[in-house]
């Protein structure tokens with residue numbers, strides 16, 4: 001039995017979120033548009049092999065970003081916790097200030113050099129004024145500017161007897177806001193891993209006009225096979241937008257074994273790109289054309 005002990009009642013956590021006008025007016029989003037530029041554009045998910053060596057992780061991430069851009073990707077996503085092994089015992093050691101840490105510097109340079117949008121997976125963030133840690137995604141435009149930051153809202157606390165015990169809230173504090181950002185291709189939503197289990201976040205992104213929701217994430221060997229793909233297809237079909245997940249590659253010598261299987265799902269709930277658990281880059285062209293294939 002999965003304990004969802006830190007589940008927020010969304011009406012409480014987002015009670016001040018401004019839902020404008022009649023929420024159901026555009027339920028099927030007939031007017032949501034990719035920009036004129038983007039009948040279709042290529043995205044990439046880098047299923048990065050993450051080690052305990054932070055500098056190595058940063059160099060590897062940058063090289064893979066340059067490789068994905070050479071292959072035509074215009075928007076590139078990294079996995080949850082790409083600069084550090086995923087684990088409560090590691091977060092404090094690898095945590096950085098945002099925007100003054102080395103991970104932000106590396107990703108900003110990579111975005112500028114590759115001239116791509118980058119959704120920088122996540123890193124453990126230290127807020128200097130409070131000492132609190134967050135699991136945070138940073139986003140960059142093709143000029144290398146930091147254009148958005150998402151702190152994971154729903155922390156992953158789980159206890160499946162005999163299978164997996166993990167309590168992210170032991171060291172990480174939750175974020176309290178939703179994150180959507182504009183690109184020249186259209187508006188994009190971002191959330192992190194366990195956030196995908198809370199459909200309201202994706203619904204609000206769709207209502208706000210997002211064309212896709214990206215979830216850097218690291219599911220595990222218990223819940224991965226059960227729910228990873230199902231959740232993505234559900235969020236995509238519910239909201240009629242693309243859903244993209246990006247996991248670290250699996251490392252069986254680590255304390256937390258990621259499921260891998262980074263995946264891209266179209267607005268009809270169909271998987272258009274996926275993989276197994278090794279280090280790899282997956283690509284897909286996303287845009288308005290998907291519905292002509294139905």
Ligand SMILES: NC(=O)CCC(=O)C(=O)O
Pocket residue numbers: 080155156192193194195197217218219220223224227
């Ligand atoms: N890193 C995470 O939030 C993992 C979430 C997960 O595995 C789940 O089942 O949910």
